[in-house]
Amino acid sequence: MDVIHDLSLWRNRRAGPEFAGRTVGFVPTMGALHRGHVALLERARRENDAVVLSIFVNPTQFNDQQDLANYPRTLAGDLALAEGLADWVLVPTANDMYPDAYRYRVTETALSLEYEGAHRPGHFDGVLTVVLKLLNLVAPHRAYFGEKDWQQLQLVRAMAADFFLPVEIVACPTVRDDDGLALSSRNRRLSPKARAQAAAFPRILREASDAQTAARRLAEAGFSVDYVADHEGSRLAAIRIEGVRLIDHVRL
Ligand code: PAF
Numbered sequence: 001m002d003v004i005h006d007l008s009l010w011r012n013r014r015a016g017p018e019f020a021g022r023t024v025g026f027v028p029t030m031g032a033l034h035r036g037h038v039a040l041l042e043r044a045r046r047e048n049d050a051v052v053l054s055i056f057v058n059p060t061q062f063n064d065q066q067d068l069a070n071y072p073r074t075l076a077g078d079l080a081l082a083e084g085l086a087d088w089v090l091v092p093t094a095n096d097m098y099p100d101a102y103r104y105r106v107t108e109t110a111l112s113l114e115y116e117g118a119h120r121p122g123h124f125d126g127v128l129t130v131v132l133k134l135l136n137l138v139a140p141h142r143a144y145f146g147e148k149d150w151q152q153l154q155l156v157r158a159m160a161a162d163f164f165l166p167v168e169i170v171a172c173p174t175v176r177d178d179d180g181l182a183l184s185s186r187n188r189r190l191s192p193k194a195r196a197q198a199a200a201f202p203r204i205l206r207e208a209s210d211a212q213t214a215a216r217r218l219a220e221a222g223f224s225v226d227y228v229a230d231h232e233g234s235r236l237a238a239i240r241i242e243g244v245r246l247i248d249h250v251r252l
Helices: 007-015 035-047 065-070 075-082 123-138 150-162 185-189 192-197 200-207 211-220
Strands: 002-004 024-029 050-055 088-090 142-146 168-172 224-231 234-241 244-251
Touching (some): 024 035, 024 123, 035 142, 050 123, 150 234, 200 234, 211 234
């Protein structure tokens, strides 16, 4: 596994003989890898000749600077977990990714303003911009995204179609702990008590008859509810517990 920090070096590699005639699967991440990411890498491994992983804590998608500061950074552990699954790991710097200081950006003007976007202004501009940059750099045949971040997945897929990007966006099922909580890099910030309590989040989302009932029951269970919404056969929600923000998505 080759770990590359330098984007010029990476671009030379990508254009070189190592990639010639090989299909490339790409898993973009912000690190703090867990079994959910491993499932994305395994699928990319099965479906492509070569697998590229990126690890980049993207500053432009954080509307809350404290959240950015608290985001776990665990590069050594991430590389150990990716060994044998990824062939190349791209770990760029923020200066290299944003040579224009974020003057150019991708803005979607409808779905990105709802739900998650309504609570995190500018979040999806940051996500779409960095994903477009990464897709241009990696030039994969397939890129893998988890369904937990349902809104992100829809927006990335539509961007790829609208901008005629030659990539297949592959949706992968959410990986959950035994008690049903979706795996997330943020779960590790929960105390054992809050982690046990968090199991009620997906259960209530699945069981409630409508979004309003789910929101009420989540509040009764002690969560601070950002939103619960039913949208095109999916239920999306974000809650906070101990100041940690968790999101989830279940199919109705
Ligand atoms: O889902 C994530 O981890 C991030 O939003 C992504 C897609 C890597 C962009 O920074």
